[in-house]
Every structure is written in C-alpha cells, then in structure tokens.
Amino acid sequence: MIDWIEAKPYLPAGAKRIIGRGSTFWVGELDEARVLKYPNEVGLLDSDEARNNLIVESKLYEQVEEHEHIIKSYGLREDGFLVLERAANGNVFDSPTFQGRLMSECGETILDGGSLEQAQYYCPRESTSRADVKTDLFRLGSTIFFLVVGHEPFPDITGHNEGDDEEVERRFRLGEFPKEKHASSRIVEKCWRQEYNSAEEVLQDLEALAAV
Structure with a gap:
C-alpha cells in the first residue's frame, strides 16, 4: 500500500505563477x-x-564561484524562500527528450526510459535504479571538479567510443581517480568515495577550505 500526499500549488508573495517543480x-x-x-x-x-x-542550498551557492553553467543565487528572503536566477532554457520537465519512467499508482513501471547520469557523474552501484543522498553527493563531487579544473573527469575518455562509459565506471569503482590536483581535491574525492552523509558536511568542508 502506497501513501500518496497531494501537494496543492500556492503562490507566495511576489510569485506570479508556478513554472517548475521538484x-x-x-x-x-x-x-x-x-x-x-x-x-x-x-x-x-x-x-x-x-x-x-x-x-544549505543558499550557502552552497555562496561557496561556488560564479560560472556560466550555474544559475545565480540572490539569497534567502525574510520568509525563508530562496531567490534564484531564472534559467534561460527552462527546466527538464519541459524537454521532450527527457528520459524518465512512467509509473502506475501501484508503483509499477509502465514505460521505462532508462534515464541515468552521464558516466562522469554516475556513482557505481549494483542497482542502476537506486539513487540516494550519497549518489547525489557523488555527482556533486564531479560537478565541483568540473568547476575548479575546467573539464570533466577523465578528459582522455571522449564518450564517443564503445566501452567508454564502462571504463569511466571501472576507474571510479576501483578508486582510480583523476590525477589533477587542486584546492578541492580532498573534498571531491570524499564525495566520490561516498564518505559524506549530507550536503551540509560538504558545505562545512568548503567553508573550512575558504577560511584557510
């Protein structure tokens, strides 16, 4: 038996209409x-x-330097809501190419789009359908790497050849991480090793690094 909770749309002060959701x-x-x-x-x-x-999300934006691929944060309002830059390309729900799963009310998969992360952001695991905080933080590690170094992990693997994704997964699984060293190396590797339990722990390490 699955418990369903209905989220009723509402508009806080200043909001004109709902344009996205999570x-x-x-x-x-x-x-x-x-x-x-x-x-x-x-x-x-x-x-x-x-x-x-x-x-935590607001503080993460504060710690990350401005980048063309990251939306800007304008901070928290007095009511505690977060003001962000509007994404120029909308959101993934508006994209006809988005791959996902169509589920029945009983939780059964009706259509399986097989949507997965890009190899450089994919946390190796037994079940490809399982995602949790640690798999999200793994992707965060790859994102921090990209922002600091300027390219994605393993630039020698183009992703255009057969077996490329499997090679990236093999390296991550065996702990053969990228050789580039940078200020955030320890934090990124802790994300990849799944040693963090929350984004707040990542933020604490980023703040400690910024204070050095």
Missing part, C-alpha cells in the same frame, strides 16, 4: 530574470528539514 519544492516566477524556490506545501517551511535544506 519532489518537495515549487519554483515560482518573480519576473523575467528571477524565480522563487519554496516548499510545495503551505507551512512546510516551519519544519527544520525544509528550512535547513534551503539554508
């Missing part, structure tokens, strides 16, 4: 340049988890 948050249009990220249930921000998630 599993726990709505994205509302503020103007042509900015959007507002807020919990998908009225009063949810009263919970410590929801409030902490937005605070």
